[in-house]
């Protein structure tokens with residue numbers, strides 16, 4: 001009998017793509033999503049997904065009691081790192097409380113392994129890049145704090161209850177099914193939407209901050225592998241090749257032209273963020289045979305093709321809990 005795998009956030013970028021991969025590998029895949037950030041149209045055909053907000057412990061408990069998943073991939077989150085200081089309650093509810101609710105149910109219903117997508121955000125600004133898994137985390141915003149808190153809670157859940165887990169710290173993933181209509185996150189996706197809507201591509205600050213973007217497809221194999229390996233381990237996953245945001249914007253500009261768009265690039269006020277953020281992936285390469293073959297231009301062209309088949313969805317503004325010192329571009 002094949003393993004039953006639960007993916008939370010299954011309507012999002014990682015969830016919708018990885019669920020398709022697992023189905024081709026013969027796993028039984030079930031999902032939870034509240035569609036706050038992902039879309040029903042993203043779900044793989046035939047996949048059973050329940051509309052549950054993970055903040056509701058009773059609903060999560062009922063789901064586990066009924067479905068009895070063997071493995072849990074916890075992808076659901078609201079990953080708007082830069083916005084997180086202005087939506088602290090929403091951030092900690094979605095990224096911390098939802099996670100601890102899942103951990104509670106995973107302990108209670110004897111899940112074989114819990115795989116958690118943390119983030120490069122845990123490293124913060126104190127650590128010099130490239131970040132290595134052995135560095136002491138120093139998150140610089142509530143999103144990073146929430147991710148690090150879940151990492152620590154998993155360690156405790158293992159020590160006290162024997163819950164097996166692996167932590168993945170991904171960064172800057174791109175691909176189809178990304179929510180390109182979110183005003184606050186996923187810079188490449190935002191630029192693709194802006195290009196299609198004939199708006200300029202905005203860069204916060206001088207654009208010389210560096211990031212390393214990787215295509216979601218290179219995550220599938222290592223993600224599958226950690227179902228059975230890397231117990232109690234932490235792995236960075238993502239591209240080795242960092243580039244400036246300015247050069248990434250210029251690449252989007254170049255790809256946009258293939259589809260008849262010609263966006264300008266404009267610079268806005270800088271944000272509170274790490275200037276240089278990229279990771280070392282030696283551990284994942286060695287232990288999980290991870291190989292990133294991202295050609296960002298190919299990925300961006302593929303995303304444009306996909307985006308042009310999508311409805312022009314509404315771009316929503318979230319209700320801020322705090323507006324003090326909020327950036328002018330989010331007012």
Ligand SMILES: NC(=O)c1ccc[n+]([C@@H]2O[C@H](COP(=O)([O-])OP(=O)(O)OC[C@H]3O[C@@H](n4cnc5c(N)ncnc54)[C@H](O)[C@@H]3O)[C@@H](O)[C@H]2O)c1
Nearest residue numbers: 009011012013014034035036037038054076077117172173
């Ligand atoms: N995309 C990246 O570059 C990146 C980088 C580092 C870490 N991560 C982490 O990887 C995971 C997946 O990222 P993604 O890009 O696929 O995100 P995504 O926003 O595309 O998908 C997240 C999904 O979770 C769902 N969700 C959010 N809150 C929920 C709740 N309370 N209850 C139920 N469902 C809820 C959303 O509706 C969405 O479908 C996240 O945990 C994120 O923090 C992503």
